[in-house]
Amino acid sequence: MRALIFVEHSNGVVSENAFEMLLLAKSIGAECHGLICTGDAGAAQALGTQLTGFDAVSAVADPTVGHYNPEAVLIALKAAVETQAPDVVMTSYSTAGVDLAAGLAVRSERPMLGYVTDLELNSGGLSATSQVYGGKLTAKTDLPLPAVTTVMPGARKAGSLSGAAPAVTMLKPDLSGARTRVREIITPDNSSGVNLGNADMIFCVGRALGGTEKLPLAEALAAALKAELAGSRPVIDAGWLPKIRQVGKSGTKVKPKLYLMAGVSGAPEHLEGMESSELIIAINSDEQAPIFRKAHYGTACDMFQLIPALTERLNSGNS
Numbered sequence: 496m497r498a499l500i501f502v503e504h505s506n507g508v509v510s511e512n513a514f515e516m517l518l519l520a521k522s523i524g525a526e527c528h529g530l531i532c533t534g535d536a537g538a539a540q541a542l543g544t545q546l547t548g549f550d551a552v553s554a555v556a557d558p559t560v561g562h563y564n565p566e567a568v569l570i571a572l573k574a575a576v577e578t579q580a581p582d583v584v585m586t587s588y589s590t591a592g593v594d595l596a597a598g599l600a601v602r603s604e605r606p607m608l609g610y611v612t613d614l615e616l617n618s619g620g621l622s623a624t625s626q627v628y629g630g631k632l633t634a635k636t637d638l639p640l641p642a643v644t645t646v647m648p649g650a651r652k653a654g655s656l657s658g659a660a661p662a663v664t665m666l667k668p669d670l671s672g673a674r675t676r677v678r679e680i681i682t683p684d685n686s687s688g689v690n691l692g693n694a695d696m697i698f699c700v701g702r703a704l705g706g707t708e709k710l711p712l713a714e715a716l717a718a719a720l721k722a723e724l725a726g727s728r729p730v731i732d733a734g735w736l737p738k739i740r741q742v743g744k745s746g747t748k749v750k751p752k753l754y755l756m757a758g759v760s761g762a763p764e765h766l767e768g769m770e771s772s773e774l775i776i777a778i779n780s781d782e783q784a785p786i787f788r789k790a791h792y793g794t795a796c797d798m799f800q801l802i803p804a805l806t807e808r809l810n811s812g813n814s
C-alpha cells in the first residue's frame with residue numbers, strides 16, 4: 496500500500512495537515528510519499544527537511560507553482576501520481592486540497608471521497624469514514640483502489656515523528672500546459688491592527704447574532720474578557736463584522752488559549768480554523784449542534800440571555 500500526500504505549506508512552514516494525513520496513512524500501513532510544490536529548489540529542500548516520518552519526498556520547484564495555481568499544481572500532482580503509482584492520494588480538505596483532489600480524480604479516472612476522517616483496510620481496498628451534511632452524519636464507504644481522498648483537518652492529532660526526513664527528489668513535469676498565471680498576491684488590509692492569529696482569547700459569534708443591532712452585546716462581552724471579537728463566515732458575509740475577523744477555512748486559523756463561541760453550529764469549515772484552540776467553550780441553543788462534539792465545555796441555552804449575564808459578572812469583578 497502506497498500513499499501520496501500533497502504537502503501544503505505557508506511562509507516556509509509545512510502545514511500540520513500533512514502530518515495528520517501521514518499518521519492516518521501510517522495507520523493503514525502505507526508507505527508514505529510526500530509531494531511539495533514550490534517556487535524554487537532551495538525552498539523545496541528547506542520544506543523537505545521538515546518532513547520527518549515520510550518514507551520519500553518529491554518536489555516540483557518552478558515559479559509557475561510558486562504561488563498556488565490550481566491548473567499548474569494539478570499537472571504536477573498528476574505527474575507525481577504517474578511516476579509513483581500510489582494506491583491512495585491524500586489531500587487536505589482545504590481550498591487547494593479540494594480543488595486538486597477533484598481535478599485529479601477526473602484526470603486519473605479514480606474514485607474520490609471527501610471529508611474523510613478515518614481509513615481502514617478491507618479485502619477490496621479501503622473502508623473510509625467520512626462526514627456528511629457538515630458533520631451531522633457519518634458515512635462508511637468501501638473505496639476501491641486506486642483512489643483519491645480529501646482528509647478532514649484534525650482527523651489524526653499531528654504528533655512528532657522521529658527519524659530523519661528523507662532526501663528530496665526533484666520532479667520536472669512539463670507545466671507549459673497551465674494557461675493561468677498568478678500575477679500578484681493581494682494581502683488583506685490590516686490597518687485596524689486586528690491579529691486573530693496571535694490572540695490569546697477570542698469570542699466568536701455566529702449567524703444567530705442576527706444582525707448588527709445585537710453586536711454591542713457581543714462587543715461588551717469581548718471587552719470584559721479582553722478577548723478579540725471574531726465571527727463565522729455568515730457574520731462576515733452579511734457585513735456585521737469585517738473580513739479580518741473571520742475564523743475558518745476561508746478566514747484566519749487561530750489557536751488561542753480560550754475560544755468562546757456563541758450561535759456557531761460547528762461546520763467543518765469553521766472547525767478547520769479553530770479546532771487547535773486550547774480551550775473551546777460553546778454556547779448554542781440546539782443541544783444537538785455539531786459544535787458540542789468538539790467543544791471542551793458547552794451550554795445549550797439562548798446566547799442573548801447568557802451573554803449579558805456573563806458580561807455583567809465579569810465587569811463586577813466577581814468572575
Ligand SMILES: Cc1cc2nc3c(=O)[nH]c(=O)nc-3n(C[C@H](O)[C@H](O)[C@H](O)COP(=O)(O)OP(=O)(O)OC[C@H]3O[C@@H](n4cnc5c(N)ncnc54)[C@H](O)[C@@H]3O)c2cc1C
Nearest residue numbers: 701702703727728743744745746758759760764780781798
Ligand atoms: C469553501 C467554503 C469555505 C468556508 N469557509 C468558512 C470559514 O472560513 N468560516 C466559517 O465560519 N464558515 C465557512 N464556511 C461556511 C460553513 O460551511 C458554514 O456555513 C458556517 O460556518 C455556518 O456559520 P454559523 O455556524 O454561524 O451558522 P449556522 O450554521 O446557521 O449556525 C447557527 C447556530 O446558531 C444556533 N443558534 C440559533 N439561535 C441561537 C440562540 N439564540 N442562542 C444560541 N445559539 C443559537 C443554532 O442552533 C445553530 O447551530 C465555508 C463554506 C465553504 C463551502
